[in-house]
Amino acid sequence: MSFVWTVAEQHEGRLKAVSFELLSRGRALADKLDTKLASLVIGAGVGQPGLRELIQRGADEVYHVADARLAHFVCETWSNILADLVRHYRPVVVLAAATSLGRTLMPHLAVKVHAGLTADCTELDIEPGSDNLLQTRPAIGGNIMATIKTPDHRPQMATVRPRSSVVLPRDPERLGRIIEVPVAEQLFESRVVVHGCRADVEDFVNLEEAEVVVAGGKGLKKGDNFALLRELAAELGAMVGASRDAVDRGWIGYPHQIGLSGKTISPRLYIAAGISGSIQHLAGIKTAETIVSINKDPDAPLHNVADFGIVGDLFDVVPELTRRLRRSKAVAS
Amino acid sequence: MTIIVPIKQVPETSNVRMDPETGTMIRAGAATVVNPLDLYAIETALRLREAHGGSVTVLSMGPPAALKAVKEAIAMGCDDGLLLSDRVFAGADTWATSYTLAAAVRRLGAFDLIVAGERATDGDTAQVGPGLAAWLDVPLATYVARIDTVADGRLSVQRLTEEGYQQLTLQLPALITVVKEIAAVRLPTLRGKKRARLSEVPVLTAADLDVDRACLGLRGSPTKVVRIERPKVARGGEMVSVNGQQGVTAAVDALLEFLRSRGLLEEVSS
Numbered sequence: 001m002s003f004v005w006t007v008a009e010q011h012e013g014r015l016k017a018v019s020f021e022l023l024s025r026g027r028a029l030a031d032k033l034d035t036k037l038a039s040l041v042i043g044a045g046v047g048q049p050g051l052r053e054l055i056q057r058g059a060d061e062v063y064h065v066a067d068a069r070l071a072h073f074v075c076e077t078w079s080n081i082l083a084d085l086v087r088h089y090r091p092v093v094v095l096a097a098a099t100s101l102g103r104t105l106m107p108h109l110a111v112k113v114h115a116g117l118t119a120d121c122t123e124l125d126i127e128p129g130s131d132n133l134l135q136t137r138p139a140i141g142g143n144i145m146a147t148i149k150t151p152d153h154r155p156q157m158a159t160v161r162p163r164s165s166v167v168l169p170r171d172p173e174r175l176g177r178i179i180e181v182p183v184a185e186q187l188f189e190s191r192v193v194v195h196g197c198r199a200d201v202e203d204f205v206n207l208e209e210a211e212v213v214v215a216g217g218k219g220l221k222k223g224d225n226f227a228l229l230r231e232l233a234a235e236l237g238a239m240v241g242a243s244r245d246a247v248d249r250g251w252i253g254y255p256h257q258i259g260l261s262g263k264t265i266s267p268r269l270y271i272a273a274g275i276s277g278s279i280q281h282l283a284g285i286k287t288a289e290t291i292v293s294i295n296k297d298p299d300a301p302l303h304n305v306a307d308f309g310i311v312g313d314l315f316d317v318v319p320e321l322t323r324r325l326r327r328s329k330a331v332a333s
Numbered sequence: 334m335t336i337i338v339p340i341k342q343v344p345e346t347s348n349v350r351m352d353p354e355t356g357t358m359i360r361a362g363a364a365t366v367v368n369p370l371d372l373y374a375i376e377t378a379l380r381l382r383e384a385h386g387g388s389v390t391v392l393s394m395g396p397p398a399a400l401k402a403v404k405e406a407i408a409m410g411c412d413d414g415l416l417l418s419d420r421v422f423a424g425a426d427t428w429a430t431s432y433t434l435a436a437a438v439r440r441l442g443a444f445d446l447i448v449a450g451e452r453a454t455d456g457d458t459a460q461v462g463p464g465l466a467a468w469l470d471v472p473l474a475t476y477v478a479r480i481d482t483v484a485d486g487r488l489s490v491q492r493l494t495e496e497g498y499q500q501l502t503l504q505l506p507a508l509i510t511v512v513k514e515i516a517a518v519r520l521p522t523l524r525g526k527k528r529a530r531l532s533e534v535p536v537l538t539a540a541d542l543d544v545d546r547a548c549l550g551l552r553g554s555p556t557k558v559v560r561i562e563r564p565k566v567a568r569g570g571e572m573v574s575v576n577g578q579q580g581v582t583a584a585v586d587a588l589l590e591f592l593r594s595r596g597l598l599e600e601v602s603s
């Protein structure tokens with residue numbers, strides 16, 4: 001039987017939230033296709049509780065490929081392992097996250113198994129009658145939504161934008177199988193050596209996973225003024241982002257950049273201060289749930305797409321907002 | 334080092350404005366440019382050549398007009414270019430594009446490194462680079478933000494991931510895709526522009542490549558576009574204006590009220 005598969009992601013043995021988001025997508029598709037949902041875990045260090053959580057959040061089966069040499073992502077090795085599994089089990093759909101890992105691994109795998117692949121989907125459905133996977137994704141900087149299908153090739157593969165799906169509640173009663181998959185020695189890639197991961201670099205952020213993002217642009221006037229946003233972010237439990245103009249001026253590091261040549265984010269709340277809202281910036285925030293714009297120019301394009309806009313001076317509004325949040329917290333505690 | 338840089342010609346977006354009503358791009362006279370993110374790939378290749386010698390060849394698949402993009406890359410300092418242009422290439426998805434580019438790379442002969450852009454700003458897929466590495470069976474590093482060393486047939490790089498910078502060493506020949514952080518892009522020089530004008534860029538068709546025609550263009554593309562919609566961008570949001578200090582307080586009040594109504598603030602007191 002042809003299952004729906006999701007590729008789980010982990011970091012240092014901890015399954016990432018996106019692994020569970022993929023399960024809710026996969027569950028809906030598997031139910032429509034009347035088939036089972038399997039999740040693949042590649043790497044070392046995910047223990048039984050983690051594997052069971054995948055089942056409790058929607059998987060029927062978990063394929064666990066564990067080896068100490070799989071501690072770090074190496075595209076060729078992952079792709080070799082998956083290609084073997086795909087050829088053996090013949091899944092009908094394979095979903096991965098549209099992350100640096102998924103967006104590297106999946107196109108590599110698609111070539112190996114001659115499958116179609118759609119990038120960065122925000123909606124997935126099954127076409128009635130044909131059972132084809134309908135994959136909808138933003139293109140041209142989010143200005144159009146394209147729906148794509150792969151009628152003549154299997155598996156149908158897609159990467160799914162992080163934070164674009166809700167996680168299913170955990171059902172402790174749900175049962176499923178955990179299958180330990182051995183790795184053939186020749187699947188290990190010897191042309192690539194991973195030395196590790198530096199996260200200690202000055203001010204690194206993982207904006208893609210943030211629930212709340214507070215971002216600043218050229219309106220901040222100088223780099224030191226990002227302190228205002230950092231204070232607000234601290235009150236909101238938010239991460240700090242920036243427009244390209246702020247990054248190019250050296251006010252803040254590139255990992256903070258949001259937009260066409262930076263990151264695409266989908267937080268629950270996005271607050272922009274002193275950002276005009278160029279088409280390139282908007283490309284990165286279209287799928288934010290709620291957008292708030294603080295800009296003294298009433299005609300700033302970001303005000304147009306915002307759910308709430310304040311036409312005013314950010315140097316008045318942002319500190320006041322921080323103060324009020326701080327005060328209401330003090331009152332609450 | 335023998336370096337190949339695949340580049341794509343895309344519609345220019347920097348001057349494009351949005352129609353807030355329909356959510357469409359106002360493409361009045363929108364010109365085409367080298368995919369802006371490919372400029373970082375070109376810059377990276379030129380710097381490697383400056384440090385280690387060798388040559389940089391740009392490779393593009395597209396309509397005849399894409400010759401302009403190839404010439405622009407030569408004006409920036411690339412040694413030569415190659416354009417793949419043929420009706421049967423049209424409508425290729427990333428699978429078919431990477432298949433075709435791989436055939437062209439094989440025709441170019443031995444190489445040390447391919448430097449691709451992170452993604453093209455029109456299709457936005459970021460799939461052609463990894464796909465090309467798979468076809469050519471060479472080691473791959475995507476989202477490269479820094480090149481540390483090139484020595485003894487090995488390339489050490491740092492790739493930008495959600496968790497930080499992953500450090501890895503690849504055996505050459507290899508393929509990398511680069512992000513904007515890697516370098517500031519140079520402008521074409523006058524001399525470069527002249528050289529570009531005078532240079533002969535070969536244009537190859539499917540007949541010049543060792544390819545299976547069933548794998549080319551629209552026909553060879555596993556993915557098919559079913560429909561295209563234009564989402565409305567305007568969210569019809571609430572707007573408050575600040576007038577004087579009282580206005581600041583009132584505006585922040587209204588914002589806090591709004592955030593609470595959407596369940597975006599945990600604490601309940603006012």
Ligand SMILES: Cc1cc2nc3c(=O)[nH]c(=O)nc-3n(C[C@H](O)[C@H](O)[C@H](O)COP(=O)(O)OP(=O)(O)OC[C@H]3O[C@@H](n4cnc5c(N)ncnc54)[C@H](O)[C@@H]3O)c2cc1C
Nearest residue numbers: 217218219243244259260261262274275276296314347369
């Ligand atoms: C190929 C390409 C890729 C790009 N990629 C990106 C990208 O990934 N991300 C990105 O952001 N941009 C990107 N850009 C750049 C983009 O076109 C804009 O130049 C940029 O987003 C503008 O940044 P900004 O909004 O901070 O600055 P500006 O457009 O200058 O806007 C500053 C805003 O601050 C407001 N302001 C000033 N002072 C105050 C104050 N005291 N209080 C309140 N408001 C104030 C002004 O009214 C103005 O609206 C790209 C451009 C190109 C060509």
Ligand SMILES: Nc1ncnc2c1ncn2[C@@H]1O[C@H](COP(=O)(O)O)[C@@H](O)[C@H]1O
Nearest residue numbers: 339340394449450452453458459460461
């Ligand atoms: N038609 C093409 N010709 C040459 N290179 C391309 C082409 N399409 C994509 N590329 C390369 O692949 C990268 C990723 O493109 P994409 O997968 O379309 O987002 C680009 O930055 C280019 O380096």
